[in-house]
Amino acid sequence: MAEIQLSLSVLLPILLLLYFLKLLWSRRHYPPGPLAFPIIGGLWRIAFEKEIDGMTPIKAAKQYGNVFTLWLGHFPVVFLCGFDAVKEGLVDHSEGFLDRGLTPFFQKLSEGKGVGFASGHAWKKQRRLGQMALAKLGVGKRIMEDKIEDEAQQLVEIFASQKGKPFDPILFITNSVSNVTFSLMYGYRWPVEDPNFEKLIKSNEYLSNFGLTIFYALYELFPSIMDRLPGPHKKAMEMTEMLLSLSKEEIRKHKEQEPTQEPRDFIDYYLREMEKEKNKNDPTSTVDEENLMHSIHDIYFGGLGNSSSIIQFAIIILANRPDVQDKIFKEIEDVVGSSNICYDDHKRLPYTHAVIHEIQRYRFPAIIGIPRQTTRDVHMRGYIIPKGTIIVPNLLSVLLDDEYWETPHKFNPNHFLDKDGNFVARKEFLGFSTGPRSCLGENMARMELFIFLTRLLRVFHFQPPPGVKKLIEEPVKNATLPPHPYKVCAIPRNS
Structure with missing residues (x-):
């Protein structure tokens, strides 16, 4: 018996060592990364971080290179960090990195449906249908600008009702930005006190x-x-089901309404396309209610997370910099005067346009982009990334890339201005991702940011509450990097 125990005590470590060496050999063609152990993979590397935040993958890239592999248990995730690597992956290898990378959790939530999480033929169909619907409903045109202006004006009135006293603007901003999308998706707006909005x-x-x-x-x-x-x-998972059920109820209501000559909103447009698909009797069609529900969810949260968070941070950043506010106000007064500001005015307001871009760069609202998945074996930088590998483009690392930005960790509008004060579009600014899967609502988001912020800055001077020297500019450490709760004073300029 003792001899058997002795043999096992010698044999077991040898077998484990051989298994470990086999793992290393099978993974030799992948980009480098933290040493991957059985079961936990390379997660030990993250465990040693004092805090997991937006800089965690950027720190790892400094150690392992801008293309590195983090093994989550038995499956690999390849990170792309910095402008050059992200552009190479999402543009130069766009077809190879085209599918959505669905880890087990996101597969459970999305079921691989919708414009955000579908892949292959299904994604191409949802993407094309989404683009046509948004164009038909006026995104990028004057009709959409009018809706954004209405919401911006309501936000101005809410801020004015605070009479210069300290207040928390976050919920009001979120509601106003949300209502731009609600009106597009559902055909109406939700007041801030609506129980569904609270949910x-x-x-x-x-x-x-x-x-x-x-x-x-x-x-x-x-x-x-x-x-x-x-x-x-x-x-x-229950929260996700609840959100999808809200869209399901709206779809039911739309199906009961009398049809109109032109679609009133996104649901109307999609339901009409569903009828056309039914008439074709195509058994492979993906134009159905499940994809509609998930597409509404994807478009809404894609737009809400970016625009709302950026406007919230804008108020913090500008309240801490009265000189920047005053320069924007003066530019608007000198160029636009008493006329209404429209989106086309961004071409005549270079400093204002630069500040909005810099706010988005300086406080980008996500640690990483939504994962991709390779559609085939991809040869990149001397490595072989096999078909089916999860790819994570780190957009935050692009906007903080010290090879391209003079002061990446400081707020600096000059990043987007030339020596004569003209606005400069930067190829390194990937605030809406890039390639075939770039943000579907980019045009609407750009319009929202410009109109909301110019309306607010034209009417108010923002400052910290009495006794507060500076508002916190560091984000909360979660996946979407929102601002910390704060209060601000919106002082009417005409006073």
Whole structure:
């Protein structure tokens, strides 16, 4: 018996060592990264971080290179960091990196449907349909600008009602930005006190916070086990189901309405396309209610997360810099005068346009871009990235790339101005991603940021509350990097 125990004590470590060496050999063609152990992969590297935040993958890139592999258990995730690597991946290898990378958790939530998480033929169909619907409904045109101006004006009136006293602007901003999308998707706006709006905000906040928790990591590593266990991951799934059910109810209401000659909103447009697909009797069609529900969800959260967070940060950043506010106000007064500001005025307001871009660069609202997946074996920088590998483009690292930005970690509008004060479009500014899967609502988001901020800055001077020297500019450490809760004083300029 003692001899058997001795043999096992010698043999077991040898077998484990051989297994470990086999893993290393099978992974030799992947880009370098943290040493991957059985079961946990390379997650030990993240565990040593004091805090997981937007700089975590950027720090890893400094150590392993701008294309590196992090093994999550038994499956690899290849990170692309910095402008050159991200552009090479998303543009030069766009077809190879075209599919959506669905980890077990995101597969569970999205089922691979919608404009954000579908792949292959299904994604191309949803993307094309989404583009046609947004164009038909006036995105990028005067009709959409009018809707944004209406919401911006309502936000101005809400701020004015505070009479210069300290108040929390976050919920009001979120509601106004949300209503631009609600009117586009559903055909009407939700007041801030609507219970469905409250559910939506709380769900979005919970899902954003869940992304950097241990339960999220455990689900990605052991999905079949976690599906059988209670925990925050179950609540995250319930939140997603609740959000999808709101869209499902709106679809039901639209189907009961009398048809109009022209589509009133995105749901109307999509339902008409569904009828056309039914008449074709195409069994492979992906134009259905499930994809419609998920597309509404994807478009809404894609737009809300970016525009709302950027406007919230803009007020913080500008309240800390009265000189920048005053320079914007003077430029608007000198160029536009008493006339209404329209989106085309961004061409005549170079400093204002530069500040808006710099706010988005300086406080980009996400740690990483939504993962991709290789459609075939991709040869990149001497490595072989096999078909089916998850690819994570780190857009934050692009906007903080010290090879291209003079002061990457400081707010500096001169990043977007030449020596004569003219606006300079930067190829390194990937605020809306790039390549075939770039942001579907980019035109609407650009219009929102410009109109909301110029309307607010024309009417108000923002400053910290009495007794507060400076508002916190560092984001909350979760997946979407929102600002910390804050209060601000909106002082009417005409006073």
